[in-house]
Amino acid sequence: MSAFQVPIATNRCATGIPTGRLAIWWVLASEIVIFGGLVTCYLLFRFRHPEWAAEAEHTKLAAGALNTFVLLTSSLFVVLAHVAACNKDTVNARKYLIWTILGGLIFLCVKAYEYTSEISHGYTITRSVFWAFYYTATALHGLHVIGGMTIMGLILPDVAKGKNLQRVEYIGIYWHFVDVVWLFLFPLFYIASAAS
Amino acid sequence: MTSSSVHADAAPEADSHAHHAPQSFWSKYIFSVDHKIIGLQYTLTGIFMAVVGVYMSYVFRMHLANPAAHIPFYGVLSPAAYNSLVTNHGTIMIFWVAMPILLAGLGNYCIPLMIGCDDMVFPRVNRLSFQVFFLSTVLLLVGFMAPGGAFGGAWTSYPPLSAKVEYNLTPHGNVIWLLAVALEIVAFLLGGINFVTTAMNSRAKGMKMFDMPVLVWMIVIATIIFMMSVGPLVAGAVMLLLDQTLGTHFFAAQGGDPVLWQHLFWFFGHPEVYVLLLPELGVVCEIICVFSRKPLFGYKTIVYTTFMVGILSMIVWAHHQFIAGIDPRMASIFSLTTIIISIPVAVIMFAMIATLFKGSIEFKVPMLWAIGLIVEFLLGGVTGIYLGSSALDVYFHDTYFVVAHFHYTLIPLVAFGGFAIFTYYFPKVTGKMLDERLGRIHFWGSAIAFNFIFIPLFFSGLAGEHRRIYDYSGFAELTTPHMQSLRTMATHALLVMIAFQIPFVINVIKSLLKGAPAGANPWKANTLEWTADSPPPHGNWAELPEVYRGPYEYSVPGREQDYWPQNAAN
Numbered sequence: 128m129s130a131f132q133v134p135i136a137t138n139r140c141a142t143g144i145p146t147g148r149l150a151i152w153w154v155l156a157s158e159i160v161i162f163g164g165l166v167t168c169y170l171l172f173r174f175r176h177p178e179w180a181a182e183a184e185h186t187k188l189a190a191g192a193l194n195t196f197v198l199l200t201s202s203l204f205v206v207l208a209h210v211a212a213c214n215k216d217t218v219n220a221r222k223y224l225i226w227t228i229l230g231g232l233i234f235l236c237v238k239a240y241e242y243t244s245e246i247s248h249g250y251t252i253t254r255s256v257f258w259a260f261y262y263t264a265t266a267l268h269g270l271h272v273i274g275g276m277t278i279m280g281l282i283l284p285d286v287a288k289g290k291n292l293q294r295v296e297y298i299g300i301y302w303h304f305v306d307v308v309w310l311f312l313f314p315l316f317y318i319a320s321a322a323s
Numbered sequence: 324m325t326s327s328s329v330h331a332d333a334a335p336e337a338d339s340h341a342h343h344a345p346q347s348f349w350s351k352y353i354f355s356v357d358h359k360i361i362g363l364q365y366t367l368t369g370i371f372m373a374v375v376g377v378y379m380s381y382v383f384r385m386h387l388a389n390p391a392a393h394i395p396f397y398g399v400l401s402p403a404a405y406n407s408l409v410t411n412h413g414t415i416m417i418f419w420v421a422m423p424i425l426l427a428g429l430g431n432y433c434i435p436l437m438i439g440c441d442d443m444v445f446p447r448v449n450r451l452s453f454q455v456f457f458l459s460t461v462l463l464l465v466g467f468m469a470p471g472g473a474f475g476g477a478w479t480s481y482p483p484l485s486a487k488v489e490y491n492l493t494p495h496g497n498v499i500w501l502l503a504v505a506l507e508i509v510a511f512l513l514g515g516i517n518f519v520t521t522a523m524n525s526r527a528k529g530m531k532m533f534d535m536p537v538l539v540w541m542i543v544i545a546t547i548i549f550m551m552s553v554g555p556l557v558a559g560a561v562m563l564l565l566d567q568t569l570g571t572h573f574f575a576a577q578g579g580d581p582v583l584w585q586h587l588f589w590f591f592g593h594p595e596v597y598v599l600l601l602p603e604l605g606v607v608c609e610i611i612c613v614f615s616r617k618p619l620f621g622y623k624t625i626v627y628t629t630f631m632v633g634i635l636s637m638i639v640w641a642h643h644q645f646i647a648g649i650d651p652r653m654a655s656i657f658s659l660t661t662i663i664i665s666i667p668v669a670v671i672m673f674a675m676i677a678t679l680f681k682g683s684i685e686f687k688v689p690m691l692w693a694i695g696l697i698v699e700f701l702l703g704g705v706t707g708i709y710l711g712s713s714a715l716d717v718y719f720h721d722t723y724f725v726v727a728h729f730h731y732t733l734i735p736l737v738a739f740g741g742f743a744i745f746t747y748y749f750p751k752v753t754g755k756m757l758d759e760r761l762g763r764i765h766f767w768g769s770a771i772a773f774n775f776i777f778i779p780l781f782f783s784g785l786a787g788e789h790r791r792i793y794d795y796s797g798f799a800e801l802t803t804p805h806m807q808s809l810r811t812m813a814t815h816a817l818l819v820m821i822a823f824q825i826p827f828v829i830n831v832i833k834s835l836l837k838g839a840p841a842g843a844n845p846w847k848a849n850t851l852e853w854t855a856d857s858p859p860p861h862g863n864w865a866e867l868p869e870v871y872r873g874p875y876e877y878s879v880p881g882r883e884q885d886y887w888p889q890n891a892a893n
Contacts, residue, residue: 131356134442135867136435136525146444150520153550157512160554164590168558168583252571256578259571263561 151297155304158271162308165267169260169315182257183320185250187241191317194237195309201230202306205299212286212295220295221287224279227302231276238269261316268312271305356446357861361453362432363752368460369423372415373741375464379412381817388814390794402793403492406475409791411463413478414500417595418507419460421737425602426549427456427511429744430518430542432752436852436859437536439527439868439890443517452513459506466499474500477791479588482574482581486566498567505560508553515546527851527890530870533626534889536850537619537874540626541605545598548633552594559587582647589640597636599733601629603740604671607693610747611675613848614690615682616885618875621674628667628674635664645716654713661711665704672697683878683885687846688762692743695770696735703731706781721791724784727777734773742766742827749831750845754857755838761830768823775816779809847886850874854890 137146173179208223242262245251252262275298282294352360378396385392386400393399400408431449435442443449466473474496476485485501488494522543526535562573563584572579612619619625641649641657675697684690706728709715719725742765749757788801795801844853851870855863868890876887 131447134440134444134446134862136440136442136521137444139440139444139525141524141526141530144524146520146524149524150445150516153516153519157516157550157554160551161557162554164555164587165558165561167555168562168587171583172580252565252569256572259562259565259573263565263571267558267561 145293147293147297148300151300155300158304162264162267162311165260165264166311166315169264172256172260173315173319176257179255179257180319180321182255183316184322185245185248186261186317186320187244188317188320188322190237190241191313194234195313197230197233197237198306198309201227201234202303204230205295205302209296209299212292215289215292217287217289217292220292221283224283224286224295224298228276228279231272234272235269238265264312264316268305268308271308275302275305354450356442356450358431358435358443358446358449359752359859359863361449362428362430364453365423365431365456366428368457369420369428372419372423372460376412376415376420377821379408379415381821383408383412384814384817386793388811390796403472403475405793406477406791407467407473407493407496410475410477410500411466411473414463414504416733416737417478417599418504419463421599421733422507422511423456424741424744425599425737426542426545427452427514429538429602429606430546431514432748433852434518434521434539434542435525436855436863437539437850438522438525438530439851439864439870440521440525441862441864441867444521444525445517448513449517452510452517455506455513456510459503459510462499462506463503466496466503469493469495469499472496479592480563480584481588482563482566482584483576485584486563486574488567498564501560501564501567505557505564508557508560511549512553515550518546519543519550526870527867528869530889533623534870534873536605537608537622537625538602538605541601541608541629544629544633545601548594548601548636549598552591552598552637555587556591559584582644582649585644585647586640589643590637593640593643594633594636596732597632599736600668601632603696603736603743604629604675606740606744606747607675607696608678609848609850610689610693610743611678611682612875612877613846614687614693615679615684616877617678617682618877619674620677620680622873622875625671625674628670631667632664632671635660635667639664639711642711642713642716645713646720651713658711658713662708665708668704672701688757688759688766689743689747689846691763691766692739692746695766696739696743699735699739699770699773700732703728703733703735706731719784721789722784723780723788723790726790727780727784730777730780734777738769738773742769747846749834750841751852751855751857751859753835753838754841755834756841756845757834757838758830761826761833765823765827765830768826769820772816772820772823776813776820779812779816783809844888847884849876849886849888851889854888 140146142149204223204226208220208227211217211219211223250258252259278298278301282291282298285291286295351357355361355364382394382397382400383405385394385397386405391399431443471493474480474485474491474493476491476493476497480497480501484490485497488497491497522535522539526532562571565571566573566575566579574581574584608619608625639657639661641653642661645654645657686694706724710719710725710728746757746762749755783806786801786806788795788806792798795806800806841857843855843857845857846853851868852859854868870889871892872887872889874889876889878885879887
């Protein structure tokens, strides 16, 4: 196959917003309705089932809090990577992107520990609709974390060479979104329990 | 002036454009990143699936006219196969015919050409979009070979029927169906981001938002409606998949809620009707301007009204659940919003009629299909008022009245609109003109037969005939000779309508082989796609056009010609 050439269309900019940034915001818009639909369903059930507060006690609040801290910190790193990319500082852009990926990795490890411990105590996905929502929402979020880490890994070689540095900004916007989703899931599944 | 068709035969490689011309058959037609080829791939896949879907309707209509008889080209239809055919007919016609042809095919082909750029902004995402769509098509058809057969729980896939194998008896078919629909949605999300971004950012020099043809506006608004409504269904599909495979109870009565799926499905499913409607209204706007030689009446009004349709379409969904046990107070609200949405649609219709008023109307074949679309869609829309009323719907719900109603909206959109697109753009895509006489025979034969299929079904629905019944012999009041004659009439009309597709097929083959050369602008239209060669080369123009005026400057007083292409300097 002949080498791919970027069409003229891609570099046009009638709105004044670069095409890639515009597209990533549309991606987020469609993602918001996916998570929005799921969270709304959960909330409608939650209001009808006050007894779910007792179930929510069995999610691990400390682990969730740690993960919130890890994810927010990784968002800081991705901003630092963006700043470095803006200054054409490829060394630091690459470094902070790797730190962001590591943040995602720690998040997933903590999540894996939570899942293992919950499942081994009998809190499986089929135990009740609360746990079905818990696993579906957190796993869907986890998939987005893995997706973001994968894309960061894929753009690393180009970033190191100083090519397509605008991609650091785009993945950063996406990573913030993943972060914000977690900021909804954490209170809904961890904090709002009978214990608190 | 514009480039002439003489260049159409020049090899794209000779062109000085920055784009690389693909060389081999595989990279040019199968793994192409060119928006025109991807548009055609979507359209041809859609046409293939339309043949599959029509074949299914042929089988079950033949069965309903003459139960237990041997059906030519099929055999005897079993109850399970009847269910899976009815289900997949609906699924295919909406997701694998209407969406790829009206939105993906038309959008891919027309958006870059109409706004004057060389391709979509993300050509490789576009290619991925088609590949995911193709995979979903294969997956859906594989469902028919799965042990236990294809899914038969209706295209709306309501749980618990769709969630529990004990009820639907298709252990693999239900999962395959759901995965295929989910993949199809992914494909259109990928394509949709491309559509919106391209229209926003890549317009030709000098083209402002309100210089875009209404068709581009309509496709973009339809895409936004799709993107804003499909999310909850994606979440719902994940939940239903977990119910099917892992045994969770999201949609089961034990702890979950079966009606929740209906909300998630119709929150997408009703806006989807407008996703299919808007590109068609856009095409009709283009066609009636060209064939009545008049500017579009109320361009901006149409665009703003379309936004209103989009917003209202998000708050009408629960009219599908009037008998599902929702709160009657909520039903009243949804009745109201449902009836209100007919106002903006009516405004658009009146703008179209006002465009036709005192125009120099030419009844070429695309114009016939466009006018036919307006007339027949009006009948579909008006019967919707009855169903939108929550009191009347208690009686009409799940009868053939509903079937007739939505076929009266969707067949004008998909078939009439599809043929309008096909006959209007055939000269651009192939460089050959279609035969007008065969086209007229095809139009009148199909349009008249179409009415004879569905008018009888309105009456059988009014008489209380429930849809999705395999065999009516158990219901004394439904097996009367009168009811049977209604069913038979619909089936015979379907056979006539299928027969009238033969002139169309002959027309296409004949025109491809020895049709008159079309030239760049056979309809003397203003929009930019008609300034490219027919067919447009890779990269569309040797030099990308610059735009000086809006798209509907027809019959401008004082000009020698009655049209004024957007890129003509004077």
